[in-house]
Amino acid sequence: MPTLAEEHLDAAFAALADPTRRAIVGRLARGDATVSELAAPFAMSLPGISKHLKVLERSGLISRRRAAQFRPCHLEVDALDQTLDWITTHRRIWDERFDKLDAHLSAVQSGRRGGKDAAR
């Protein structure tokens, strides 16, 4: 039973797994842009870009509004932050693991009291 946050991470990470979409996110980090503006750097049909934008929108990473015949795209930085949070959290857990190992080694070096849990 995946939580809602989990499902959102699925979509956000999957969206970021494509280089075209990462480039689009990179562009939008500098400010909103229309579909044509976003498409310009790529040797890809407009429908192709449109699909990428739909993927990004479903993932919550971008939103779109209507302005005349344009559809300006906007980076939703909160969604990006959720992916950031997941990674930093687990990165931190990893670091804490080393802290514990260091503490253990220090204890062993000074106290010299048994080697339980040394290696699996």
Add this chain to the structure above:
Amino acid sequence: MPTLAEEHLDAAFAALADPTRRAIVGRLARGDATVSELAAPFAMSLPGISKHLKVLERSGLISRRRAAQFRPCHLEVDALDQTLDWITTHRRIWDERFDKLDAHLSAVQSGRRGGKDAAR
């Protein structure tokens, strides 16, 4: 022509897009583990887990060694950091955009000199 780093990001983000694989990474952040240990929490066949591990390994997020008939898995935190770097970089670009906007607004408020670049 995607750079090597780009390709690696493709694989790393794609690997993290799956909840099972994220859970495996989460487990490995707490320390190395064998395939069976990693598989235990999941209602999935062992070959299924094996495939996920292969995806994680190809992405560079984990490595495996051999110890008797076990294949202990190890989190490669550098690969995780690369994804972290990509996101933080673009997150920072986004923040700087606001800085510029603020500067612009301040300038407008004090100096009152023309509205170039107001909206696209």
Add this chain to the structure above:
DNA sequence: CCTGTCATTAACTTGACAGTTAACTAACCG
């Protein structure tokens, strides 16, 4: 050496996604 344990490979099914072209919708502009 043969049996059990740990794990992978093989073969297959199913479903999703990237990309295309062609056709369509929506809105401005003259």
Add this chain to the structure above:
DNA sequence: CGGTTAGTTAACTGTCAAGTTAATGACAGG
């Protein structure tokens, strides 16, 4: 109204990934 610009939807193709079961490899230990 008709044309133009901006973008999406439809239909189709090819590729790749997730999951399964069944068979196979690698190693420890009596």
